[in-house]
Amino acid sequence: VPPLIDNVEFGGLIADKAFDSNALVAELNERGARIGISQHPARALKLKIDHETYKWRHLIENFFCMLKEFKRIALRACKTDQSFQAMIHLAAAVINSR
Incomplete structure (x- = not known):
């Protein structure tokens, strides 16, 4: 560090x-x-x-912990950095709307 x-x-x-x-x-x-x-x-x-x-x-x-509930994020199934970032933004929007 x-x-x-x-x-x-x-x-x-x-x-x-x-x-x-x-x-x-x-x-x-x-x-x-x-x-x-x-x-x-x-x-x-x-x-x-x-x-x-x-x-x-x-x-x-x-x-x-809430982000890891989304399978694609937990398994890092996205092929590119951009698609992974997009999934995090989408999951954060879903979590925020709950």
Whole structure:
């Protein structure tokens, strides 16, 4: 992750528990960024997280779960990037209309 966020300005990071590392958390704290990382259950010392940012992480996670209900998206059945993007837009419109 460090090469990806190097020289990038942001106010917070929303991530899954795969990104729960002490080095990343230390860098985010050093930058003053809000942390919205799902903590690994085996973590000895629990992190202080921003609950408002964590709510957004949960909302995004739920949206991806709803997207995966669409078979063509879950199986990545589209042949091109454009058709895959079109299916995501279509599925998002269907989810939004529910």
